[in-house]
Amino acid sequence: MTEQAPPLVRVRGLEKRFGDYRALAGIDLDIARGERLVVCGPSGSGKSTLAYCLNGLEPHDAGRILFDGMPLDEELGTAHQLRRSIGMVFQSFNLFPHLSVLENCTLAPRLVLRLSEQEAHRRAMENLERVGIADQATKRPDRLSGGQQQRVAIARALCMRPRLMLFDEPTSALDPEMVKEVLDVMIELAQSGMTMVCITHEMGFARAAADRIVFMDEGRIIHQAPPETFFGDQQEPRIRRFLADITTG
Amino acid sequence: MSTAVRRDRLPAEASAAAPALPAFWRRPRPRRLFWQFLLIVLLTAALGWLAGNVQSNLERSRLAFGFDFLDDASKFFMGPNPYGYAPGDTVLDAFLAGIVNTIRVSALSIVLTTVLGTLLALMRLSRNWLVAQVAWLYVETMRNIPLLLQILFWHAILTHLLPNAREAWKPADDVYLSRKGLYLPDLVVEQGLTAALLALLGAGIAAWLLRRHAIRRRERVGHPGRLRWLGPALIVLLPPLAFLAAGGSLGLDRPSARGLGFEGGRWVSPEFVALLFALTIYQSAFAAETIRSGILGVRKGQIEAARSLGLKPSLVFRKIVMPQALRIIVPPLTSQYLSLTKQSSLAVAIGYPDVVRVSVAITSDTGRAVECIAIIMAVYLTLSLLTSLAMSVFNRRIAFVEK
């Protein structure tokens, strides 16, 4: 946005179709280094698709994504390279059930970054410590609660030392009493200066940690604003209805 | 391609030392194309080499690939068979007789397997401990002993333990049981068969129409009407009446001892019986497990819901459990029947003239190995294809779509 430093991510005219369905209908978005972005919108608005496209898990059909100046495109062979710099936290955790918590965290650093066993272990423990779950390191993921699993998933992503973190509705598969422990970790992460894109309906988190809130509907960005203006004096009727729905629902 | 991408870059970033794009051959699409191209080349080369070898080997033994030998006379000996083949008929006839024999033994075994398998499955599910244990023992034993061993065993029983033809057992008049097989009097229809068959066809169509009418009527007025028995009655009564009306008469073809064997009558060969027994006994153990797990696969909630509506246990089983279980059972059971049909080819080990046995014999008579194997594969692949077509129709029509 500001001209002195180029944005970490620049998205122009991004489109994605699933058959006849247009999941993304032309997205333009810049994400500055260190910026904390919250993306929200009704279900089916294309939020998750955006996250999946931002790290190349879904190839896009049109438009382009530049990550730190590099085009991110499966066909150019860059998506695989860049993906290691982009951490992703999924709605359903997606921990590897056959590996221990610790092995979940060391797998990619060892295979992708070619770290030594000790180095990978040290980094994993450091991040597990950071999300407050180091004491469970030897357990299998299915022994942990949902909240704990999601914190492990965050630690696992952090072990790659990503330059961007994507969160795809990280709390929506959790029981209500576990949401806070995950949000606390995310707030701590936001305060540490990590560039983050969070797809979430947790407006409390958005108020506390976001620099900017992006509202999507029908595959487009309808509105974006800093939290004060977004929540303060909202003129857009669709957003007002959305905000009313999620606070009452 | 890479210059096009460079142009995408924004001026502010051009100065930044961004890493170069991956080289052309490291990109996914060229790599995929390369591997696929390589695979095609390798496969073509390998198949071409093999085919070339076959051709030069055939030339060396003065044979040419082709199916013209199917019209030659065949020396292969086969006893009385439903197709009616006899030595001296064409090779094609021999193959067709073999195919009919394969289908005959498989079809009969499939029917018996279904009956025995269902019985065993119900026994295993029985609350009676003793019954369940007996069925369990059967299943565990029979499915863990190789089928070929069982075929040889039954064949040995039938050819070793039975008396020879001169001292054949006569459990009834005109019935002879010996190492030569079982000879029974055969029912011969001398006249009126056509009339009876036509009547059967007519009765079948009429019964079907009546049934459709009854279903419509039930949908309309809630009761199928009082003529429900008419359809089945037509099927049972009409053919014999037509037969009698056409002046039909039945005759018996009695077997008689002649020389070292028998003549006339209906002949059931020991090979057929051994194969039928072994196939049925072996496969029913597997069928029992398939059927049992299908019945167990019906959700508990379904049964509880039916009970809570006040249905009798027998009605719950017939109206709630079985229809749902069938949807689980039929697909795996069908592929099991297909494998039963394929396994009937083990007939070759005891000399039952199925399609494989015929083709092995004809290979050694004519040296047409490539053609004969191609014929067997074509026969079985056709059967498999037909079965999977039938399955996909079934799946589309009946199988439920869960989730």
Place this chain on the structure above:
Amino acid sequence: MPATFPPPAHGRPPTLPNPPDRAGPPRVERTLVQRNLAWARANLFAGPWNTLLTLLVVLLLLWTVPALLDWAVLDATMAPADIALCMERGGACWAMLQDTWRMILFGPYPPAEHWRPALAVSLFASLVVASLVPALWARAGGRRLLLAVWPPALLVLVALMHGGVAGLAVVETRLWGGLPLTVILASVGIAFAFLLSLALALGRQSSMPVVRIVCIAYIELMRGVPLITLLLMASILLPLTLPPDVTIHPYLRAQLAFILFFAAYMAEAVRGGLQAIPKGQYAAAKAMGLSYWQSMTRVILPQVLRMIIPSMVNIFISAFKDTSLVIVISMLDLLGTAKAATSNPDWWGLFIEPFTFISAIYLVVCSAMSWYSRLLERRYGTAGAHD
């Protein structure tokens, strides 16, 4: 009225002492006999229909078991004797097995050297059993130990069977037969078919259409034809497809047929597992920057293999039983030697005894395999993974 009753869901008035639906009848110590009687009433004589069934089965058993016992034990001839004595006594002629069991187990292998295949098979069996102990392969150290032990062990096995080293006489492979041949055909076949099946299953799910079509065509072709046609192809057709100066050992030809055939069935089992892995696992592995091969070998396949243990073991059992088909192409595996024993002129006409003997061997091996698969299933709770 409703207000006086407790809520229907879980409530029960706490005032009722010892509510009948939970604690059952008043607890009285029952004797062993009483408990057994109660069991029998519930499991054997619940209602007239059930009692009738029980009686029918008991009658059936009374009819068959004594006859079987007479044949197998009471009227049987144990000691080495000639066939005439067996015929006279009418029961099983176990004497025949005393005479022929070594021939059945080891086939045409030179009798003086029978200890070698015996040792080799026992060694192999103990290695397999040791490798199957979960405590060993579930740990990295144990896996390393197994990987270190297997290659030299296989060399020792080959040396034992073939000879030519350490003063052992050379025994040509055409003399190998019986149980060792069955074990070799089955284990080599299973091992290579398994590796091939992984490639086929991954190929069938590949994003490259040519690879996918080739794999589908191969799998469907193999599953569409009987194993016996493949064996016939290997013995009749394969020599035709090679230059005249190249010959392949008959054993290798049969082995090749087994590998190609069972790989197709195993590939379908693996594919079932691949499809059952949640999409999120693929996405997570990719998002971490793992390459295709890394995510397959480290994330997807380890989960798939655990999930498909039951169907895989069923294929292994089939493969073990189906090695017996080699008798159709005149190889002497366990069934072949037993069949040969039935035409032994000294014991002419006896076939139940040798067939019973090898049935017992097949039964033990196959039951052990399915028992082990159920053990693993329980250990990994794979049964629950399908829901």
